[in-house]
Amino acid sequence: MTNSIRCLTIAFCAVFFSGRGAAQIAPLIANINARQTTSLDGQWQAIVDPYDVGALDYRAQPLKNNHAFYKNYKPQSESELVEYDFDTSGQLNVPGDWNTQRETLLFYEGSIWYKRSFDYTKSPKNRLFLHFGACNYLSAVYLNGEELGEHEGGFTAFDFEITGRVRSSSNFLILRINNTRGREQVPTVNTDWWNYGGITRPVTLVEVPETFVQDYFIQLEKGSTHQIKGWVQLSGPKLQQNVTVRIPEAGLSKTIQTDSKGRSEFSFSADLTLWSPENPRLYSVQIASERDEITDRIGFRSIEVRGTDILLNGRPVFLRGITIHEEAPTRAGRAWSEDDARTLLSWAKELGCNFVRLAHYPHNESMLRVADQMGLMVWGEVPVYWTIQWENPQTLHNAENQLNEMIARDHNRAALIIYSVANETPISDARNHFLRQLIQEARSVDRTRLLSAALQAREVTDGKHITIHINDPIGSDLDVIGNNEYIGWYVRRPEDADSIDWISEFDKPLIMSEFGGDALFGYHGDPLTRWTEEYQENLYEHQILMLKRISFLRGMTPWILKDFRSPRRVLPRFQDYFNRKGLVSDHGEKKKAFFVLQKFYQELQSFHPPK
Ligand code: GCU
Numbered sequence: 001m002t003n004s005i006r007c008l009t010i011a012f013c014a015v016f017f018s019g020r021g022a023a024q025i026a027p028l029i030a031n032i033n034a035r036q037t038t039s040l041d042g043q044w045q046a047i048v049d050p051y052d053v054g055a056l057d058y059r060a061q062p063l064k065n066n067h068a069f070y071k072n073y074k075p076q077s078e079s080e081l082v083e084y085d086f087d088t089s090g091q092l093n094v095p096g097d098w099n100t101q102r103e104t105l106l107f108y109e110g111s112i113w114y115k116r117s118f119d120y121t122k123s124p125k126n127r128l129f130l131h132f133g134a135c136n137y138l139s140a141v142y143l144n145g146e147e148l149g150e151h152e153g154g155f156t157a158f159d160f161e162i163t164g165r166v167r168s169s170s171n172f173l174i175l176r177i178n179n180t181r182g183r184e185q186v187p188t189v190n191t192d193w194w195n196y197g198g199i200t201r202p203v204t205l206v207e208v209p210e211t212f213v214q215d216y217f218i219q220l221e222k223g224s225t226h227q228i229k230g231w232v233q234l235s236g237p238k239l240q241q242n243v244t245v246r247i248p249e250a251g252l253s254k255t256i257q258t259d260s261k262g263r264s265e266f267s268f269s270a271d272l273t274l275w276s277p278e279n280p281r282l283y284s285v286q287i288a289s290e291r292d293e294i295t296d297r298i299g300f301r302s303i304e305v306r307g308t309d310i311l312l313n314g315r316p317v318f319l320r321g322i323t324i325h326e327e328a329p330t331r332a333g334r335a336w337s338e339d340d341a342r343t344l345l346s347w348a349k350e351l352g353c354n355f356v357r358l359a360h361y362p363h364n365e366s367m368l369r370v371a372d373q374m375g376l377m378v379w380g381e382v383p384v385y386w387t388i389q390w391e392n393p394q395t396l397h398n399a400e401n402q403l404n405e406m407i408a409r410d411h412n413r414a415a416l417i418i419y420s421v422a423n424e425t426p427i428s429d430a431r432n433h434f435l436r437q438l439i440q441e442a443r444s445v446d447r448t449r450l451l452s453a454a455l456q457a458r459e460v461t462d463g464k465h466i467t468i469h470i471n472d473p474i475g476s477d478l479d480v481i482g483n484n485e486y487i488g489w490y491v492r493r494p495e496d497a498d499s500i501d502w503i504s505e506f507d508k509p510l511i512m513s514e515f516g517g518d519a520l521f522g523y524h525g526d527p528l529t530r531w532t533e534e535y536q537e538n539l540y541e542h543q544i545l546m547l548k549r550i551s552f553l554r555g556m557t558p559w560i561l562k563d564f565r566s567p568r569r570v571l572p573r574f575q576d577y578f579n580r581k582g583l584v585s586d587h588g589e590k591k592k593a594f595f596v597l598q599k600f601y602q603e604l605q606s607f608h609p610p611k
Helices: 003-017 338-351 365-374 393-410 429-445 473-477 494-499 533-548 592-606
Strands: 036-039 042-049 091-094 111-118 127-132 138-143 146-152 158-161 171-178 203-208 212-220 227-235 242-247 252-257 263-269 283-288 293-298 303-306 309-312 319-324 355-358 377-381 416-423 450-455 458-461 466-470 481-484 500-504 510-514 553-556
Touching: 091 111, 127 138, 138 158, 146 158, 212 242, 212 283, 212 293, 227 242, 252 263, 293 365, 303 450, 309 553, 319 338, 319 510, 319 592, 338 365, 338 592, 365 377, 365 393, 393 416, 393 429, 416 429, 429 450, 429 473, 450 473, 450 510, 494 500, 494 533, 533 592
Parallel strands: 319 355, 319 553, 355 377, 377 416, 416 450, 450 481, 466 500, 481 510, 510 553
Antiparallel strands: 036 203, 042 091, 042 111, 111 171, 127 158, 127 203, 138 146, 138 171, 212 227, 227 263, 242 252, 242 283, 283 293, 303 309, 458 466
16 A cells, blocks of 8 residues: 555544544453343444545545445435445454455455444343454444544454444444554564454453442462452442352352452452363352353462572473464464364474463463363464654553553453563663553552563674673563574574574563574475485474574574465465465475474473483
8 A cells, every 4th residue: 555545544533533423442442252242243334445545535634424434324315425235245254354355455454344234132231342352453433423433553442332323223334444554553563474454353242230240350460379359340320339259169259349440459368279281170169240241261369580490380481482473274274263272372382381472472362261261372463563753752651551451351361470571672761661661550550460562682703602692781670581593594504503502681580482484394405405405304303403502592493383474475385475484384284394303392391400
C-alpha cells in the first residue's frame, strides 16, 4: 500500500476516533471459555477496501453518512446510489488471517471490512460482552451502525460491553481491520514474519450476571511453595460482597470480602502438589460471588533466580526449549485453535523440551492452556522488535498496553514463567529508558514471574581468541538474560563455535534465546553447502558443544521449531518467502538437525546436577 494511503489511514484514525461517544474497551474478562458464550466464528461477509472508501471521502474526511460502510446501508429505491454491499462482496473465515484465504490477499496490507449478523436473546438483568481473541493490527468495531471503539495491536484480546446496544434480532456487527505497517507501531514496519491481517482469533459473545467476577489472580506467593497470594476483581453495581475461593481437591475454601471497588486481596497457606513439566498438576479452582461462579484449571509452582540458577519449585532447572512462531502446523497461515497448539507443542515435547519461547508476540490462549496441561514452561513476549520509535510516547503507551493485555489474559497460567519485553533492540539511552518502563510496568502488575529480553552480545577478539561479552546495560534490570546469536549462519562458520568463549557482566542465568541456520527439507549435500540439511545438522552439533561450555547457561530456545513465512526471505527455490531455520518443514517434515537437538535433550534429561 502506498505511503499516501497510509497517511490517509492515520488521518482516518486520528479524526475518526477522536472525541466521539463510542463505548470504551472493557477490562478484559478472565477465562471466557468457562463462561456462558456464543461463538460468532464462521463465514463473515467481507469488503476489501484498499483506499478506505468505506471510512473516508475523497477529501480524506471521515464519512458519517450512509456511505460509511459501518452503516451497512441498502438503497431504498432503484435510483438511490449506494456503492457497497456486504452481502454480495464475498466471505472470509473467522478466525483466520485473510492472506492465506485468497491468493489475491497474500501480500495485502490495508483495510478489510467484516460483517456478521446475529440474533441474541439475553436474560434480563444480565450483561453482554463482545470478546475478540485478537485482530491484526488496528480494529474499529461497530454494532448496529454505531461505533463501539478501536483496538491497536495484533496479538492480544479485547472486550466491548454491548448490554445496552444489542437487540433480540438482526444485529449487525462490523469491523474495519487495517494491517498497514507504521513506524510508530508495535511492531514497527520491519519484521521477519508475515504481516497476517484479519480477525485472527475467535469472536465470542459472553453473557454474565449484572455483578460478576471480572478477573482474578491466584498463584503462589513469590519465592513460596505453600502460600497462595492473589486477588479477585468484581464488576457491576454490587461491588462489596462475599466471595469464596475454593480448591476442592486440596480441601481449601476461603471467603473474602470485596471493597467498594469490588476488589479483594487474599493470602492463605496450602499444601499442594506443585506444577512441573514432569508432573503438570492442575487444580480445579472455583471463585463464587453472590450471583456468579467461575471455575478455572490452575497449576501452582514457584519460579525464581538465585545467582546464575533458575529455580523451579526451589530446585535448579535447565530450560530445554525451542522457539515457535504462531503459524499453523500443517497448513499455511496463523494458528489459533487448540488442535494447532497441541500439534506444535507435541513436536516440542517430541524434541525433549520442557520449555518454549513464543516469539515475538503473545500467542493465542490455547498455546498457554495446552502448555499448562502438557507441562511446558513458557517464555511470553511483546512485539518490541528491532528498531521501534523509542522516543514516541504513543509507542511506549502502546507497548505497555500490549504488555498489560498479555499479562491480564495469562497471569493464572503456571506454564508462563518469563515475560520478555524486547527482541534484538539496539542499545541507546532512549531504548534503555523505554525497556525500563516496560520492566517496571510488568513488575508492578505481577511480581511472581521473571523478566527477560532477547539481547545481542558482541564478540571481542584479540586476533587469536574470540570472546562474546554479555554487557548490554539493560541486563542489570532483568532477572534472566536472553541472547540471540547466529554463529555459523550470519557470522563465521559453524566450527568456529568450538573456540568461542562467553563471559557475562551479570551474575544471572543466561538463556540462548536464538541460534540456528536455514535448511530446505530434502535438500542434501556436504555440511559446508548452505541450505542443505547437513549444513544445519553440522551447525547444531557445533552449537551444542559451545553451549555446553557456558557455565552460566541455564536454557536455550533454538530458532526455530518450524519453517515460517517471511516477506524478507525472497531467494527462489530455497526460501520462496519462507524462513527455513525450522527443525520441521512447513509441511511437518523433520530435518536432520531435529534429531541432533532431540539427542542432546535426552542426554540432559538423564543428567542430574550434583546436589
Ligand atoms: C533474528 C530475529 C528473528 C529472525 C531470525 C532470523 O534474530 O529475532 O525474528 O527470524 O533472527 O534471522 O532467522
